[in-house]
Amino acid sequence: MGWPEGYGRRVMAEVDSTNAEAARIVGGLGGPEWICALNQTAARGRRGRVWIAPAGNFAATLVMRPRETAAVVALRSFVAALALYDALAALTGAEAALALKWPNDVLLNGGKVAGILLEGLPNGGLAVGIGVNLIAAPPAEQVEAGAVRPVSLLEETGVRVSPEQMLDALAAAWAMREDSFVTYGFAAMREAWLTRAARLGEVITARTARDSVTGTFETVDAQGQLVLNTAQGRVTIAAADVFF
Known part of the structure; x- marks a missing residue:
């Protein structure tokens, strides 16, 4: 799949955080744009937590200006989760090992391989921040007690994926899921998410x-x-x- 039409692509050698960069550029956007950083100096996870991202891992933000209500915009965390699932399955062939953890994580062999952070921006903007442990995961002692163990794509599958490869696969997968969300609403997205949900019924x-x-x-x-x-x-x- 090629790069999706209508989406900008920006790969940066280094930035404080891709969500922070999204806030800086949102006012001048002509359309949605992906920002990928090969190194982040001040990465953040949910609730202001530090996101540990060694070189070679994936850090990117899709910055856009959606027109729906805040409640509908927030549902794009499900769009992001499904797009991540699709992209990781396509890159590794390990679809059966992947699962989605409510609200914002992707699991691989039961461990956390990716996280999603949605943030509202000025000018009606939205930042969809995504981090993927492509080659390394943080030590277990650096995550919250009781949290799912962190894992990396390379360790769990033996597949080495570059940040640029991840970006291209994710952008294509997002464009397809976003089109479905805008056209058909959340109902179909919800059903697709539930079929991939971790610990459903447990x-x-x-x-x-x-x-x-x-x-x-x-x-x-x-x-x-x-x-x-x-x-x-x-x-x-x-x-x-x-x-x-």
């Missing part, structure tokens, strides 16, 4: 800023929220970290 724990909820992972609803079946009944969770 007991998991969701930790919010205020409390912790344990229950059976029942589904993701039409708003993209996690639905757990707990001892106290059905609970819907809009934002949380999930632990297995």
Whole structure:
């Protein structure tokens, strides 16, 4: 697949963070643009956490100006997850080893190989930040206690993928998933995501800023929220970290 029509492509030797660069350029955008950095000096994950990204791993942000409501725009985390799944499967042939972890992670052989960070930008912009452990994963002691172990694509599959190869595959996969999302809405995207969901039907724990909820992972609803079946009944969770 070639580079998708209508998307800009910018590969930088070094930047503080691709999401920060997205904020700087969003005002002058003529259309969506991918920013890929071969080195980041101040990478961030969800909730302001440090994202450890050694040289050779993948760090990129798609910057765009969507026109939908904030609630619909936020559903692009599912677009990103499915595009990542598609791209990694195409590059490695390891589709059966991949799974999607609510809300924003991609798993490979049960370990976290990729993460997604959506951020709102000025001028109605959106940054879809994506990090993939292509060649190395951070040590387990550097991640939150109880979190899924980090893994790398190279270690788990033996396939060496360059950041530029990852970018090209991801951009093509995103364009296809984005077209489907805009044309058909979230319902089809939700069904596709659920068929790839990690631990669906199993007991998991969701930790919010205020409390912790344990229950059976029942589904993701039409708003993209996690639905757990707990001892106290059905609970819907809009934002949380999930632990297995």
